[in-house]
Amino acid sequence: MKRLRILLLPLSLFCSASYGQESFSVELGQDGETIADMRPVFLKFESRPLPAISPAEVARRYQRLFKKADEPSVRVDALNRLANIRDRSGQDIGFTPEEETDMYRQAIDSYETILRRGGHSGPMDELLYQMAKAHALIGQNDASVKRLQQLVGQYPNSPLVAEARFRVAESAFADGRYAEAEAEYRKLVDGEGVVGDLKNKARYMLGWSLFKQGPQAWERAGQRFVTVLDEAIPSTSSLNQIPESSVDSIDDTLRILALMASRRGGAETLMGWLEPEASRPWTPLVFDRLADLYAVQNNSEASVVANRAFVSNFPKHPQRAGFMSQVVDVWSAAGRPVKARDAMADYVALFNDQAEYAGLDDGYRTKWREFSRFLADFYYTQGDDKKGSRVENYRAAATYYEGLARRSDEGGEFYRLAGDAWLQAAAYPAALKNFQVAAYELPGYDYAADAGWAAVALIRAGARGEAVSSEFNPDLADLSVETDRFVAQYGADNRAPELLAYLANRWLESGNNDLALQYAVQAVDHSKAAPETRYAGWLVTAQVHQNTAEYSLAEGAWREALALASSDSATLTMEQDAPELRQQVATAIYRQGEQAAEAGKPAIAVAHFQRVETVLPGSEVAIKGRFDAANTLLRASDWQPAINELNRFRADYPTHDLASDIGEKLVLAYTSSSQPIRAARELIDIADNQSTQSEAAGGDALTYRLRAAELFHAGEAFDQRNAVYADYLATSPIAADAEDHIRMQTMRHRLAESGTDPAQWRTKLVSAELESDWHSTQTLQWAARGSLAMGAEAAAEFGGVELSMPLDESLARKQLAMENAQTHFRNAESLGGAEVLPESVYRRAELHRIMARDLMASTAPDDLNELEQMQYTMLLEEEAYPFEERAIALHSENHQSIATSGFNVWIEKSLEVLAKLHPGRYDRALRWMSAAAQGESDGV
Template sequence: MPRNLSKFIFFPLVFSQLNATKLSLLLVCCLSGLLSGCNDQESSRQTLQSIDNTEQHKDAQQTKAIAKSENDIRDAYINYLKHASKSDLSRADALNRLAAIEFKLSEELLLNSATEEAETKLANEKLNRTIELLETSIKDYPKAKHNDVTLYQLAKAYDQQDDYEQTHEALKQLAQDYPKSIYYLEAQFRLAEYAFSAKQYPQAEDKYTEIIIAKNNAVFYEKSLYKRGWARFKQEFYIEAADDFVQVINFNDFQQYEQLTASQRSLFDEYFRAMGLSFSYLGGAEPLNLYFKQTEHVNNLYYIYSSLSDTFLKQQRYNDAVTTLNSYIDQYPDSEFSAQASLKMVDIWKQAGFIEQRKAAFEQFYADYQPSSSYWLNKKSRYKKRYEMIKLALKNHILVETATYHKKYQQGKLPADFTRAERWYKNYLSHFYAYSRQDNIHFLFASLYLQHNDENLAYKHYQLAGFDEQIITNKDAAYQAITLADNLLAAAKNPKSQAVWLSRFIEPSILYAQQYPTDKHTIRVIARASEIAYSNKRFSDTIVLAELVISDKNSKLISNINMVRAHAYFQTKQYLAAEHSYFSLVNDQELSPKDKASATEGLALAIFYQGSRAAEQKEMQLAIEHYARISLLTPKSTTAASGLFDAIALSIQSEQWLPAIDYIKRFRKLYPLHKKSNDIAKKLSVAYLNSKQNIAAAKELEKLSSRENSKAYKMASLLKAAELYQTNNDTLSAIRSLKKYIKTYPQPFTPYFEAMYTLTQLYTETNELNKGLFWHKKILAADKRTPNSAKNDQAKFIASNAAIALARHENQRFSKVKLVRPLKKNLKRKKQSMLASVNYYARASSYGVAETATEATYAIATIYNDFSQALLTSEVPKHLNNDEQEQYLFLLEDQAFPFEEKAIEFYEVNLAYTQDDIYDQWIKKSHQALQHLFPIRYQREPKVEDFINVLH
């Protein structure tokens, strides 16, 4: 049913359509100064006509004021109307113009007053004012020439107030009094609409008819024709109504429905719905067939049948709906829309829920309009879009058929359902193979065959569904294909078949793992495929598969994958990659002890072969590193000790002493009971010595001195150890080594003597005086019991130094004793110290070693001189009187003088060494002492006597 139009939504803005002569009234407002200046002087007030004479205002100097806004214009008209008389014909124009202004202002206020109550009130006031002005104009000037405009304005103002009765009356008067008005047809259309809304259908039909037959009716023709059809329909004139609806359809000359715009589709649907409704009241398809046999020209005939069918469908008259479409097909079998009508019948039965009817309708549709049918033989290109639409719909319906029978077969396992499902799958592939991937047909077809236990055909369709050359297009299908290939490989009986299925299993598995690395099935696929590939000696494929694992989780499957990958790397001599793989397995908690041991040995061997390869290529450093790494990563493997020993040997061969030392230490720590332990110890000492690690070398030598069988090696080891300790300031260790040597090896004499001498030096460094003196005495004792024939210069030098050391010690004691009371006791102590010191100095001098002889001679002289001075400065006994004290001092001088003389003589003996070109500090000091003791005689030739020998 069409909508009734209550508002003037189609009215033009007629208030701006006044005659050109009337529009000049606007200029009046521009002279508001003149109008406002009229006041009460009628004689001087200008009329509207004089204001309307625009020629008077060409000179800008004559213009006193210019209106600036519509309010100014409005005020000018109001002012004019205040003074204009009814006899002034221009007053009617002024009333209309002011009404137009007021109406416009009211519209603007209403448009902007959505939330402002005050503005809405003001708008209504202006609307009332508009109506008042227009009513006044009609009342005061009933025969005015342009009252049709005034009535049109008044109708619109009433309509704005929702006063439809007054609107109707204004339009009625306009149509009655002004049949030649430009608003006449619109007034008649509105009156027809009012009559239709009031259910006065005969009156509405008449007025619509008047518009339809009128001239210049283009604006209202189509709507009037359509509404007259409905007016006739309401009067049950269904054939006449159909005539109008057919006319309006033909008038539009609609294109294909799919090409229409949204607004055009709305009209299309409305008009055809009206046709369908009309013929539903006439009885349906038979009257429709008869009607169109008698109608010469009708556009879009199918849609009329379709609309009638839709009408029956809404009324749930399913059989009538289908019969209508069947009637169309019978009447027009070669029509462009015959297939569409047949398809619509299938949809109607489906919507109605009649399964068997839908099935039969679809079978008929498929038989008549499938892409290879005779219907499309010469129509595919002519009805290309329709063909594509029908083909798509057919495809969707076949999908429904396959799904229906497939599901029934799943539930009941009836052979008939399998046969039907298989048939429709094949039909689909026959017509729509290009869409099979899109609709997942191969996957579904494969699942049907799999449920039917036909693995070969299931594999075929899973393969088609899942793969497009080297790309997986359906993950689930690909997985199923891989699984079936595995099963069929296991079932293969001959080598040729096995080879085929092996490739069909492994290659898709690789693709699957590449494209879906994180899929839940990927790990199982890789695990199974890599195992099969390795067992069939396809090591490269094994590696490719295993390397596709990206999961960081620990699981038995991943462990197995890593194991076969490692073995495959090893088999292909990719030892570095094998190492990495085995390494990841060594700490894998998922591995059994047996597998872990296998991984450990594999890791060791992979590294060992890397070392061997590097050694063959003369890359010694790299070989050493590889050999050495084995013991770090797999210390308990059977290969580790051999690898480390090779690393040591190559390091020493390459004079890489520091690495060799590290490797030897590691070897001794890891393999202390190894059969090559002694050889390793010797290599370590050599490495230490060559790398200048003296302390470490000393320790190793010291250890070797206990383990070696050779006495000479043991002696040399101890002495070298002591030397190294001493060189590197490890005094305690040096002392320990020397003591061990002295205790163990008293022969031969010279190294024994040297060891003791070194020991005295070390005790001097440690400031252990008493221990040093002990070994000095040991030296002299050993020297005394050793025949001179066994002594060499070094032995004499050592003995001489030992005597000097002991003499110095006694000399210090001598110097500390002071000749104070009790004088006798202290004098005795001092003499004893003097004699002991002089004896040791004399012995030191007796060896004939110049370095010690000059010191000894100087020291003896100094001792005598010091003793002489000590006597002279000794404390005088208290019991002596002055004379006795004087006599006592004279006696002391007599006692002291011989010692001073001896001192001078020994100093002079030291000077004699200059004759042998010896002039050291002791000779120099001796000369200085002589200058001090005898300044007058310091240049005299010293008296040289063999005092030393005398002392001995």
Template sequence: MLAWTIFKQQRLEESLDSFVRVLTDKAGDTGEKSLETLRKDIYRIAAIIASERDGARTLQAAIDRAGRAELAPPLYDALMDFYLRKEAYQLAASVAETFINAYPWDPRAPDFQARRVEVLFKGRLPSLAWRERERFVERFGLDSAYWKQAGEGLRVKTAETLFTYLDKLARRAYAQAQKKGSARKDWQRAADWFSQLVRVYPGDPRTAEGHYLLAESLYALGEDTRAIRHYDMAGYDYPTWSGRAEAAYAGIVARERWIKRKDATEQDRKSRVDALLRFARVYPEDRRAEPVLLTAAHELHDLGIHDRAYLVAAQLAQSTLNRTRKFESWKLAAISADALGRPEDAEQAYRSALGLIGSSHAQWRPLRDGLAAAIYTQGEQARQKGLMDEALALFRVVLREVPESPVRKKAQYDAAMLALELQRWPQAIELMQDYRDTFANDTLAATLPENLVYAYAQSQQFDKAAAELVVLARAEKDPERARRARLQAIDYYLKAAQPRQAIAVLEDYIARHPQPFERQIQARAQLTGLLAELGEHKAAVNARKALVKLEAEAGPARTPITRTLAAEASWKLALTELDHFTQVRLTVPLKKSLKVKTRAMKAVVAQLKTTLEYGLLEYTTAATHTLGRVYRIMAADIMGSERPANLSELELEQYNLLLEDQAFPFEEQAISLFEANARRTVDGVYDAWVKASFAALAEMVPGRYNKQEQSVEVVHALY
């Protein structure tokens, strides 16, 4: 190897460059044991060469010439190891310093600083070593530029050494400050180190004592506010630390001095009470807990703070106080909870207080009333939160446990309304009926009948709901409310499948409520439908005739809805007449039967014309087509009428010609009406009746109208 040759020629710096180049050439090779041995040999030779010249500076110059900074850490390590073997501790320490100066941001920089500290201690240079620990904090601590640019992994690695050094530096300063005759600056120095220490591993158990000693240092400096904060952190944030109770109590003591040193405000006193309560809560088994709690109770009494007064009173009531004191504590807790709007806590406290006295006690009745009010308030709050089941249960507790309370009436009414809302129909009905019986003269009782109707309806007891509505309608002084009640009763009777009862109420409605007119006509239309469904066709026809007549005579009161209903009634009357017309058969003697048939035809034609007069398209096309159909039927029936017996062939032929003469005008009239209906397509009207007219024309006048029909038939045939 050329580098060895140059080295043997004592061309040291040149050989160092050559060795560095070898490292550079082999930088990418891994896994071969011979290569690793080669690297170690080169590191050792490089250290020897550097030591023969200017130490770390010579080494750094070779690295700079090669431009391979990544080789610096192992080369510097080798040089330090070389000096340590020679026990040249200060030289070894200087190598670390040179590396840090050359590579201040390198991930190994903290390691070299730590080695520097280690080397100085090993070399029995403690003052320098302590100074280098301080420099480690300055260079790589939480406030350093190095720390701010370091990644998470590097921070984790550096933090261990940082914490160790800060702990040693802080404890050393703290011990110095505790010595007799120490100056303020000694406490300040200890506080500074501890302030940095607690930031390295916040929340870690190792940090707990750091907070406590920082607080002690700050307390010695008279910085009570900061001291209190760190006492509390040590006392409450580290549950596994053995000294936490002492730290927490020290915080209470510090607050005592803090309040005495200033003109304490109400907020200051509240803060101290918070600390007292916190200590008693976190350390209930501590020998100082009960005195602290009693102190807090007195302070809260002076301040009139209800929430904390409740807390302390409840705690005192559960402690080892005598029976009388328990009662007073529970009573205070109940009153405080009431003032705070915390009815659950109030209920518990009232029950506990009542459990300590008898019914003859002067406080028995007031506490019972308080209990009822607390339970009712819980129900109200549950209802506001949408917890309806819970609210209902709570209202019923009032009825069951404190029925003599003034709150009972409201609780029962609210329970009934909630049962309605929750669809607990039997329960709601029971509660409302009992309320109506118990508080008959109460204004709220007047609202219950309508709610009873609702409960009956929702529980599918429609007949009972309807019957209740009928009674309400009869008793109702407001005509409009009575009218609506009857309408609702009709609906409920229909839902109960009791159409005859519905008809009775409808007839009552028609008789009592002529206005509003539109609703009157709707009621009549509904009546005709029900009568028809029950098979009472004659009554249905009479009702339709009455509807048509009433609507026709209404003048300006008529509306599109009334006209539509009247048109529908007229149309159905026409269909009734049509049915009668089609049933009349033409028999011999023809003159007699034709007279009957003609009279039936005139009746249906007249009714259809009445229907046409409404001018409603849906009935206009139907009536027009049906008129055509009537005339066509008349023509067909004439042609298909019974022939007299015993006619000769010639007489029969002449008779048929006479029938054709009779039928022809009807057939022409039918065609004219069908054509009139068909022409509505020009106006964009093509409903089932127009289509039927086209079909009739295709049959009656195929030469003119059957073409499209043929096309349609072909399409159907294809399908």
């Protein structure tokens, strides 16, 4: 496991020792590690420069002096000189181990001699110290300790006391007398005048002494070790300035603290020892050792707890990233992938904030990105696993990709991956945002166009209703905005033309012709548009122009599409569309004809209508074009060309539905071009072609015939007209309204005037008028004149009846004839009113006058005598007189109507008759005056 500080030894180098033996180490100047292996260094009484001869030669001379001298003080001084030479020169002075041990024994003897004599010239505390050291060097530890205790007891103020105490404590510790060692070390730690390295070592060993006494003393041991570390590493900067000689002891202190904590309460115990100021420069080191110790013991859970405890207790510490990273390492080493992923997630979350992330070292930033990428890829892969929560996995992947994107040189790719993950999770707004950032906000991203296309595809799916949520409901306008952005940035992309064509079609479907045309033109003009894309663009262009009635432009677009559909590059679908495209071209031409016709340009309209047939001969639109060409000529009153076109159309398409209207149109053309008889014959043909199977059809046929009759009448083809009238009236039609009555009366009148048997038609005319509830001035006049004519005929018949014997019989016949004539005249008066009254009155008066005349002129019977004949004549006069009087009265009545009706020929005739019948009154010259001026009375 990675160490937090490189100055510390790896755990693997000391773990085995910690369980095999609990050793310790100290260094006192140039001494050995323990009293037993101290080097034979003696007190330096003075410091002199080396002579200008070989150190080996000088040493050889002092060796010889040591061997030959008998004086203990000289021998001690010789050893001292040898030690100085070795220390100053760094060279071997030539003693073998056996010789060196022998020298130490001799030195001890010299020391003993000096002590017995009491004649030592130097300080005795130094002599005792040298003796203790010499005993230690030859393995006489008890003797060495006694001399040190003697030094402490006899010379308590000696500067060598502190080191002597340390050696005594060291000996007690080595012998397992930990309480004694504790007491001695504590004297050094608590005593005055003990400073520097020795005091630090005493603290260190005091802690060990407590530790060796068992768990009951670990609380105090922990506090002592904390003090040792506080002294050794007082500041953060001192972490990088630890002397090489102190590395092992510091590492050992950290290890033992971790060991004790692991056996008591773990991180909680550590925190107790660190209080009240838990955040020390070396705090991360001890937590790291604790976590490592658990890991080596294969206690992954405890190791993780220790790492997390540091982060929990020191949430702002700069080293918390390392501990969170170690949690991942612990779970990974333990083969716990789920736990490892959770730890990675915690690490990423802890430093997700930009400020937190910025505070990390480069290595830990790299670690953050590695964890994020691993988690993103993992959850994305898990998204397709049906066993898991698909949406949650993709959401997690998207979140990690987004975090990576903000903190990576490959931000574009991560934003695109995040967008894809959000898309899989149906979080469409987030997906769109990531795609857009990757596409448009990160210059240099190689796949930016793909990201932009993904944004377009997402909005397109939303507009189709395939990717819609409560927060994402784009419409066609949104797709247009995104398309414009994509084309502006990546216009050369091969996918752009298809997108433009698609959008053109959608706008066309929505009814926005302007936008449909805009995108269709872009699709057609795009340099990378495939034939099928250009084809789609032309289709939309054509349809837009069709919708906006720009049929000339539509024709051009349809022809472009048809050319593509007929080319070698056409797809099967395009080839199958070709017939429909021809139909569309024909329709566009036809519409141009309609426009020209509406604009009052018949010649152009006819040209367009007629050229439809060149595009799609025999088609419905071509047939309709032919038909409309003729209609256009009709509307333009170009009658003869219209007649020619109509006849040609009927000849070419006799069974077509449109041909059924040709007859009517020809009737119009013939009528308008003053060809009524041809128009009438056309109507007769129409009537002949009408089905007689239904009442409605029969009615239509009759209408056509009647219309034909009127045209025959206009063309003075009276025989043909009368034949139609006669056929119609022979069916005894009953007038349903005034119009019907007038029409039939007109027929009767015309037949009466020009047909055969006029009396019959006159009689029917008068009878129909008398029986009808409907009248018109003209029908009344016709009927009145008819009645007068019939009356005149009856009067003529009346006049032809002679009064002969027997008179009663002939008179009865004559009276009947008179009454018949009178009836006709009265009918005429009721029908014609004042207009026919003078004539009717005159004719009635004449019936009476003739009756009177004929009575008077009748022959008397032959068998009467003269008197009887005279009486008979008087009787006739009596019979004739009322008739004459009635005649005079009627003629007078006619005369009197001058005031209301004015003078006319019938009044004049009445006056002439009156002049004969009543000459005294009427047989005189008359002068008729014009009407008097206003205000004057009329006169004769």
